[in-house]
Amino acid sequence: MSEPLLSTRDVHTYYGKIIALRGVDIDVHAGEIVTMIGANGAGKSTLMMTICGNPHPRQGQIVYDGRDITMMPTHEIMRLGIAQSPEGRRIFRAMTVLENLQMGASLVDPKYFDSDLEKVFHLFPRLKERIKQRGGTMSGGELQMLAIARALMSRPKLLLLDEPSLGLAPLVVKQIFDAIRELNQSEGLTVFLVEQNAFHALKLAHRAYVMVNGKITMSGTGAELLGREDVRAAYLEGGGH
């Protein structure tokens, strides 16, 4: 197989003295949707942020597109074509939808802005209706759509999504997962998402990892993991709506 687009090797991340990641190895190949499932506090969001250089790992290596990005500052990593819709969405609440999207396009040549805007509005028509509205006044589902749209405005090669389904109604979750699938199929966008909502995530993903307490404990195709009794018991009981 060709070189992965993103790979982490033996990544250890600490918050002060507390260890959050205990040697994480993952690979994400170009064109794939890869998901990582795990319980609250397993270290999923920490891995997402470690990939983006905040915090930096204390040990191990992260390679993206053939380049060692382990110790690069966050804003330079993002320049290489990685975008993240982070935990908690982190929409700029005092800014309008349009301004949030403009922030997403900070690093992109302004000549692409209008056509990119049309694209994300096609994906999430709700945002177009709210274009002048401030981030702080929107619903959870709209905020999540905006967070993904903002990430897409940077024209990423690799999209990192941290719990896009958290706190959303099933119908909205479906809408968002459909959009992710569409982006992957029509544009070949590589997606790495972490989820507690394991059922949808595993159905969507080509490959998947399970993280427990800062370590990868299982990996396989989405369907494989979905079929395993232990995965179902640990992550799907009551979650598979």
Added chain:
Amino acid sequence: MEYFVQQLVNGLTLGSIYGLIAIGYTMVYGIIGMINFAHGDIFMIGAFIALSTFLLLTTILGISFLPLVLLVVLVVSMAFTSAWGWTVERLAYRPLRGSFRLAPLITAIGMSIVLQNFVQVSQGARVKPLPPQITGGITLMEGSSANGTIQAQLSYMQIIIIATTLVLMVGFSLLISRTPLGRAQRACEQDRKMAALLGVNVDRTISLTFIMGAALASVAGLMFMLLYGVIDFYIGFLAGVKAFTAAVLGGIGSLPGAMLGGLLIGLIEVFWSAYFTVEYKDVAAFSILAIVLIFMPSGLLGKPEIEKV
């Protein structure tokens, strides 16, 4: 009536200077949540650089065309003062970012003392006079009173100060609200971690904020020097405290608030001195600040912190 109009003009002039300094406090607070106590001294440095440049141009180089001199003074003073502002941030604040909250506050006070003492030692402690450069004005009103005629005058100097402030404030507001740089600054104010995730160089944006604040303070320093004709190493302290008060009164973190607060503090001070006693003008200004903060804790235009979950 003439007396009232005259005081109004004086108050607006003084308020303009406070407003320009207050912007520096409010922007730095907005972006890194810290009171830059050395900002008043940056204003003082601006006034000294302006005076030095002015004397260099007029007495040593012998240039006598005043508009050209003032323009060069303005540019040089803004450039050097900005460099000071940048250096202070780089040396005293950035290494402590992410440290506990009081640490940068202490270094800010330290920086303020350093700047004052540096100017005192290098320039001498005595006041530096500058003869009035821009004289004359327009008589707005004329009337008679028991003591003879009374005039309301708008001097050319006051016109220059108010007009410059107006232009700078409008330009600056547009810069913050309309340009990508301003947007990046607002993004850093709201969520630095997210701004970095969108490729914003947060350190550079913070540096630029200090540079802008210092540039505006240097304009205030130049105007202060021309208006009052005397400066010393200590002017930054009181002007700084007043401008800080203005920023808090208007709502710290709010740009229009800083401008409004500056004008109000200037007006309160001048009117109190004119109608009551000049000795208590600072008491009046600070009392009004205290009263406003009791009823509006986030200032006149500040947004209360609402945590939406």
